Amino acid sequence: MAKRQIKRSNPWTTILIIFVMFFTFINLVVVSGILVGLIQGAVDAVRTNYTSDVIISNLNDKTYIENSPSVINLVKSLPEVEAISARYLKGGTVEANYKTKIKETDKSDTAAATLAGIDPVAEDSVSNLSKFIVEGSYLKPGDYDQVLLGAYLDKKYMPIESPGFSTLTNVGPGTKIRVTVGGIMHEVTIKGIIKAKVDELSMRVYFVDSQLRSLIGRTDGNVSEISIKLKPGSDPNLVRDILKKNGVGEVAKVQTFDDAEPKFIKDMIATFALLGNMLSSIGLVVASITIFIVIFINAITRRKFIGILKGIGINEQVIEISYILQSFFYALCGSIIGIVVLYGILQPFMKAHPIDFAFSDGILVAPVPGTLLRVGLLMLTTIIAGFIPARLVVRKNTLDSILGRK
Amino acid sequence: MIQVKNLTKTFKDGENETKVLKGIDFEAGSGEFIAIMGRSGAGKSTFLYQMSLLDEPTTGNIFIDGKDTSAMSIIEKTSFRLKELGYVFQDYALLPELTALENVALPLLMQGVSEKKAYSRATEHLVKVGLEKRLNNLPSKLSGGEQQRVSIARAIAHDPKILFADEPTANLDNESSRVIMEIFKDLHKEGQTIVMVTHEVEYSKYTERIVHLNDGKIVSEEKVLP
Numbered sequence: 038m039a040k041r042q043i044k045r046s047n048p049w050t051t052i053l054i055i056f057v058m059f060f061t062f063i064n065l066v067v068v069s070g071i072l073v074g075l076i077q078g079a080v081d082a083v084r085t086n087y088t089s090d091v092i093i094s095n096l097n098d099k100t101y102i103e104n105s106p107s108v109i110n111l112v113k114s115l116p117e118v119e120a121i122s123a124r125y126l127k128g129g130t131v132e133a134n135y136k137t138k139i140k141e142t143d144k145s146d147t148a149a150a151t152l153a154g155i156d157p158v159a160e161d162s163v164s165n166l167s168k169f170i171v172e173g174s175y176l177k178p179g180d181y182d183q184v185l186l187g188a189y190l191d192k193k194y195m196p197i198e199s200p201g202f203s204t205l206t207n208v209g210p211g212t213k214i215r216v217t218v219g220g221i222m223h224e225v226t227i228k229g230i231i232k233a234k235v236d237e238l239s240m241r242v243y244f245v246d247s248q249l250r251s252l253i254g255r256t257d258g259n260v261s262e263i264s265i266k267l268k269p270g271s272d273p274n275l276v277r278d279i280l281k282k283n284g285v286g287e288v289a290k291v292q293t294f295d296d297a298e299p300k301f302i303k304d305m306i307a308t309f310a311l312l313g314n315m316l317s318s319i320g321l322v323v324a325s326i327t328i329f330i331v332i333f334i335n336a337i338t339r340r341k342f343i344g345i346l347k348g349i350g351i352n353e354q355v356i357e358i359s360y361i362l363q364s365f366f367y368a369l370c371g372s373i374i375g376i377v378v379l380y381g382i383l384q385p386f387m388k389a390h391p392i393d394f395a396f397s398d399g400i401l402v403a404p405v406p407g408t409l410l411r412v413g414l415l416m417l418t419t420i421i422a423g424f425i426p427a428r429l430v431v432r433k434n435t436l437d438s439i440l441g442r443k
Numbered sequence: 444m445i446q447v448k449n450l451t452k453t454f455k456d457g458e459n460e461t462k463v464l465k466g467i468d469f470e471a472g473s474g475e476f477i478a479i480m481g482r483s484g485a486g487k488s489t490f491l492y493q494m495s496l497l498d499e500p501t502t503g504n505i506f507i508d509g510k511d512t513s514a515m516s517i518i519e520k521t522s523f524r525l526k527e528l529g530y531v532f533q534d535y536a537l538l539p540e541l542t543a544l545e546n547v548a549l550p551l552l553m554q555g556v557s558e559k560k561a562y563s564r565a566t567e568h569l570v571k572v573g574l575e576k577r578l579n580n581l582p583s584k585l586s587g588g589e590q591q592r593v594s595i596a597r598a599i600a601h602d603p604k605i606l607f608a609d610e611p612t613a614n615l616d617n618e619s620s621r622v623i624m625e626i627f628k629d630l631h632k633e634g635q636t637i638v639m640v641t642h643e644v645e646y647s648k649y650t651e652r653i654v655h656l657n658d659g660k661i662v663s664e665e666k667v668l669p
Contacts, residue, residue, distance in 0.1 A: 341536075342536075342538055342539070345532070345536040345538070346538070347521065348497055348524070348530060348536075349524065349525065349530055349549075349550050349597070349598075350521050350522065350523075350524035350525025350526070350528070350550060350553070351521075351525070351549070351550070351553050352518075352521060352522075352553070353521075355553065435497055435498075436492055436497050436498045439497070439532070439536070
């Protein structure tokens with residue numbers, strides 16, 4: 038009966054209901070998916086462009102990783118490792134426009150920065166740092182007295198006046214700046230500006246590693262950070278555990294990208310997911326009301342025929358099931374179209390063209406188990422929304438229904 | 444076949460009570476063709492609905508084939524109607540989205556008859572009422588007389604013990620009404636028990652007994668001469 042009713046009902050009505058179901062499904066999955074994807078995009082960027090799959094960093098009471106050369110050799114010996122980047126890090130200040138100061142007492146154009154010494158080639162193979170050059174060009178291994186300046190240290194990119202936070206004015210590729218580290222002042226030329234949505238990358242001043250090492254007097258080769266990029270399919274947890282088993286955990290923090298993710302990020306993902314679910318649930322209510330109205334109108338206008346069916350001896354449950362099946366059909370069609378559009382168009386499109394949010398490239402996060410759960414939820418809600426009006430009409434007195442009496 | 448004892452039916456509307464049937468005793472034998480007649484408001488349709496188990500009497504008992512139907516649950520009554528009774532309504536009461544064939548096959552399918560058998564029997568009965576060329580037409584594509592013939596085919600497809608007809612010719616022209624009554628006559632000849640409500644004296648003559656109702660009571664009965 039349900040099949041015949043759908044088959045012989047107005048096709049435009051059927052299409053409209055399926056459209057409502059489709060948009061409800063998309064609303065259920067995409068709203069929360071984008072909200073979670075907003076944060077997930079930032080998390081993914083941190084992994085891809087900063088921590089990589091596993092990161093080894095100095096212990097809290099040290100500024101470097103003890104015995105770094107041995108650690109690096111151990112890391113390089115692991116078959117899972119594709120590339121590594123060892124970074125020297127040291128706090129310092131940068132100063133610009135010092136040549137135009139008229140008096141010694143004039144306010145200096147300075148900013149606090151983290152100075153990072155990198156092997157430009159190794160760094161690029163791990164974090165694709167060169168991709169974030171917005172002005173000038175990337176460092177080459179022999180580029181002494183040249184630095185890459187993080188965009189957050191350049192007023193042009195960070196026009197924020199805030200106490201305790203300062204930026205350099207009128208700087209760009211070719212500008213000479215002074216770097217002060219450990220009491221040593223050195224003049225360098227800006228070769229390029231780095232601008233990325235990962236804050237750590239945009240707040241550093243990058244040197245070729247050998248120059249920063251000599252500036253800070255680090256002759257032992259101990260670095261502060263080692264980012265490890267693994268071969269596709271390798272398990273970061275496994276590599277972390279191997280390193281810890283080999284004693285690296287005693288001289289440094291060994292974390293996977295997931296371990297290194299701050300708790301507030303995890304909380305934000307959970308919060309955004311909750312927010313998305315709350316917004317989606319409104320869509321679910323709208324869909325259930327739509328189905329309720331559609332089935333109710335259908336059942337009310339067919340009250341006489343329902344009465345006839347009961348009159349000739351058709352069981353009430355059979356009639357109710359036929360309405361439930363109709364609702365199920367609408368929800369199923371909407372969900373199937375939704376799944377095809379979601380995984381066939383929306384997700385690949387948004388992966389290729391992420392939404393340009395201020396702090397992340399937002400993607401659409403829609404894991405299959407979560408999507409299937411939402412499909413189930415939509416089905417259940419729709420079935421209930423179809424059953425209730427059918428039950429209300431079917432329960433009416435048979436003869437009253439046949440004769441159209443109130 | 445049917446035995447009705449002291450049947451009453453009262454409708455309540457707030458504090459108002461309307462006694463429509465006022466203690467009816469009635470009997471119909473197997474294979475009888477009975478017409479229930481009376482002026483408008485006499486209670487003839489209400490009487491038919493009680494006998495055909497479409498409505499609940501206020502008091503009294505209805506026995507069909509010896510079974511006291513007042514002792515049946517709603518589910519038992521539904522099942523009983525499906526298997527043992529057939530209905531022809533004044534306005535045909537066909538399901539608009541089902542073809543003539545599907546309308547007739549539906550009660551059979553609901554009884555658990557296989558699809559093949561149900562459609563074969565439905566076809567057979569539609570041929571019997573002269574609709575062999577209209578099997579796959581929707582009700583909206585059939586004339587009133589044709590729709591009523593589909594309704595009859597549906598009512599008899601499962602070989603019911605009793606066929607109830609409520610003013611089956613009321614919406615039809617003379618020619619269609621005559622065709623319908625001829626079908627009833629043929630069914631009666633085959634031994635089908637038929638109880639029909641009508642207000643048209645002309646068609647009551649197709650039956651073998653006429654029961655006259657007035658003000659909720661049977662006031663007279665007459666045999667129809669062949």
